[in-house]
Amino acid sequence: MFSGKRFAAFLSIAVLFMLLTAGYAAANEKIGVIDSQKIVFQHPNFEGVTKKLQSISATKENEMKMAVDKEADQNKKAQIFEAKRNELAQEEQKLMQPIFQEAQLAVRTVAKIKGVTVVIEKSAVYFGGIDITDDVIQELKxxxxxxK
Structure with a gap:
């Protein structure tokens, strides 16, 4: 099923890129923090996507069981399992991509409104920063x- 770790990794890479290209932040820069997992889980479309993924997962699992039951060779069974797992991962990525893109756009919008110049994943910050998570969720809603 979906893991918020993918979004967090994607967002961390984007933030790292911003930090590397922008140099060191000046003392007057405002740093924002977000909880990317909370943002994704509270995205208005997340529940619908999750239900679709559960349905697709059940279908792929049934397809895999039927194919594996027909196959005697353990190597072939492993290949079938891996293929179905990859198909499910591709479906997950396809369905989650719009959520990630909308979340990224909402983060940019809120950061601009709040005058935040750098946004970092909350789990990477020990102290400080302006938490804009709830504002981002409101922007998504x-x-x-x-x-509609």
Whole structure:
């Protein structure tokens, strides 16, 4: 199933890139922090995507069981299992990508509004920073309401 670790890793790489290209932050820069997992889990479309993934997962599991039951060779069984697992991972990525993109856009929007110049994953910060997580979630909900 979905792991917030993928989004956190993606966001951490993006933040690291920003830090490397921007140099060291000046003393007057505002640093924001976010809980990316909370943002993803509270995205307006997350529940629907999760249900789709559960359905797809059940289908892939049934397909795998049927294919494995027909196969006697253990190596072939392992290949079938791996193929179905890869198919599920691709489906997950395809369904989650819009959520990640919308979350990233909402982070940028809120950061700009709040005058935040650098945004870092909350788990990487021991002290300080302006937590904009709830503002990002509200921005996502506002954008979702506009689409309806």
């Amino acid at each position: 506002k954008n979702a309401a506009k689409k």
